Amino acid sequence: MAQGLRAHGYKLTAQRLAVLQVMQEGNELLTPAEVLDRGRKIHSRLGMTTVYRTLELLRELGFVRRVHGAEGCRAYAQAREQDGHHLVCQACRRVVDFPCSGLNELIEQTARRTGFSVESHLLELAGLCPACQ
Amino acid sequence: MAQGLRAHGYKLTAQRLAVLQVMQEGNELLTPAEVLDRGRKIHSRLGMTTVYRTLELLRELGFVRRVHGAEGCRAYAQAREQDGHHLVCQACRRVVDFPCSGLNELIEQTARRTGFSVESHLLELAGLCPACQ
């Protein structure tokens, strides 16, 4: 996945590798402040600005996805599934991916009924993971 | 809809009526700042704090819904459809509602596969309205 950065012409800096590692290690939802905390344990010289920039970069490359849950509106989680969505545990913030399938019918029907062209969608599920139920 | 406030035991203040009217008049996405601007034309003595409080109140009562679109993460739009979702025009910010049907299968399948219990979901569509296409 670090190779993905190279492949897109981005430099492999210690800061980016630290953020990358943080996002790959856990499977919880992480705020930028939490990514900074964890990232500094890997590379002590890491600034908040870089965390913000790197998370957005990883998002553009499809390595992480942003989550707009109840728990604040800016959080990130690893994107395991290509073109998938997140299901978040409300208790422990664990995240799992699920594939985006079964939405097409709803989207097409809505487009037909409203005359809109649908360009993108945002779907998130929240609930309780097996351990927290 | 003002009656809805009364029915739930809330006072009918000029401020609440102004916010209510603003949300009912247009069919665009509105940020709290925009609601304040428009609301002040109806009731000049209206504060930002009250706008925030009233929008959240109207949301709890189901009269408006919050939208987490690309265009900032806090915006509100009138909820015409009970238990529906929003489809937003990326160009002019016009909003239409659509009913939430056809998601159950996806949700149940995801719950089964992950072991999570799904308590809530967030779904938004974005695209271009007929006029903007």
Next chain:
DNA sequence: TTCCAAATGAAAGGGTTTTTCAATTGGCCG
């Protein structure tokens, strides 16, 4: 009317995100 809990908003507080810009550095090239 009188009365009071509910409602309001100005001001202050607090946290988050972005901008700026001088210093640093990854990686290409000779």
Next chain:
DNA sequence: CGGCCAATTGAAAAACCCTTTCATTTGGAA
């Protein structure tokens, strides 16, 4: 290998957004 330079970084400041506080006002019941 060095040298070079555009890309990258981060400290500081600015901008932004939202919430809390609390003295004052007010809707509506009695």
